[in-house]
């Protein structure tokens with residue numbers, strides 16, 4: 540089966556002349572799946588994309604997470620249009636910002652105070668600054684394979700994007716900065732204990748994706764977050780949750796209140812970084828936390844953070860509208876139902892054709908690991924068959940299913956997917972696994 544993508548090819552050649560690498564984010568390149576032109580999309584609606592050559596795709600990328608209601612959701616589109624008609628940027632406060640801040644606080648009780656920024660990267664970067672200002676310490680402990688955006692400190696031994704490209708440590712980051720970061724394996728309390736024993740007095744914060752979305756979808760083992768919070772707080776350090784992917788992904792709220800995890804009081808962070816879904820598909824980030832910690836931030840305190848575009852009415856209106864859709868009755872249950880149908884079908888199909896496949900599913904999202912062992916940390920996620928993933932990715936693309944071009948990225952269900960989409964995806968997968976064995 541072959542699908543013509545001549546126009547994508549031509550546009551890629553043109554893009555290479557003007558845009559570095561032809562893409563505005565390295566994770567969009569096809570480098571990790573054998574190279575060549577990425578697909579240039581022209582239009583998207585609901586669960587579907589149409590490329591420049593007129594091919595249709597069922598989308599499970601969801602723009603790496605934000606598009607949980609499907610593309611061009613009418614409620615969100617109307618909110619953005621209304622906001623734009625009133626002016627896109629004021630440089631003054633607006634009431635809309637209070638509305639979204641209140642919605643976030645209600646859903647994520649550890650956030651007494653919120654500040655909006657423009658990306659997940661900015662949100663994470665600022666939580667680190669605030670933690671350092673509050674504790675008057677410098678070092679950060681993070682977990683191997685978790686990705687926290689592209690600011691200097693957190694690109695040391697980072698996850699999906701950089702590891703896909705084989706550059707876990709970016710060039711341009713001074714060695715002196717890398718010494719401020721200690722990386723331990725996810726789900727490994729012993730490792731965390733050892734790091735705190737060695738560096739404890741210097742550690743400002745322990746940063747974690749409490750449910751991982753960047754080396755596949757990986758749950759914390761029972762007791763991991765409880766132990767992490769306890770040890771970190773005993774050490775006088777702050778807990779920072781990077782919930783840029785996980786907030787509002789599995790239920791209306793964050794990991795901190797997710798029913799799939801017990802003992803919520805014992806897993807509350809001091810600071811939380813948000814992004815993606817809370818902007819409904821427009822650029823956004825936010826961070827927040829305990830009042831006494833957030834009071835470090837200017838204009839109240841000495842930690843400086845600012846933004847010309849921060850809290851712009853279009854992003855905020857889109858975020859409010861997106862959360863309103865997610866408040867709908869049974870929304871998460873329906874995404875989970877479709878995802879179970881999809882993952883059960885994928886597993887059965889892979890088994891039928893003798894393709895080793897481990898699926899990690901958490902409600903409406905999952906990751907496919909081409910291996911025959913469980914994936915609970917970054918080492919196990921790396922120890923999977925990248926070539927098999929690349930072959931599967933390309934077979935699926937040729938059959939009209941759009942996945943992220945990396946073995947580390949998740950599949951995301953949206954509220955727009957239907958049973959018909961799942962059935963078509965399973966047909967494509969059956970043919971793909973079969974073709975991989977021929």
Ligand code: PMP
Pocket residue numbers: 603657658659660661663686687688689748752753781782783784814815824
């Ligand atoms: N944190 C996590 C957990 C993420 O997955 C990402 C983006 N994939 C970021 C931070 C950075 O967000 P952004 O790309 O909006 O800067």
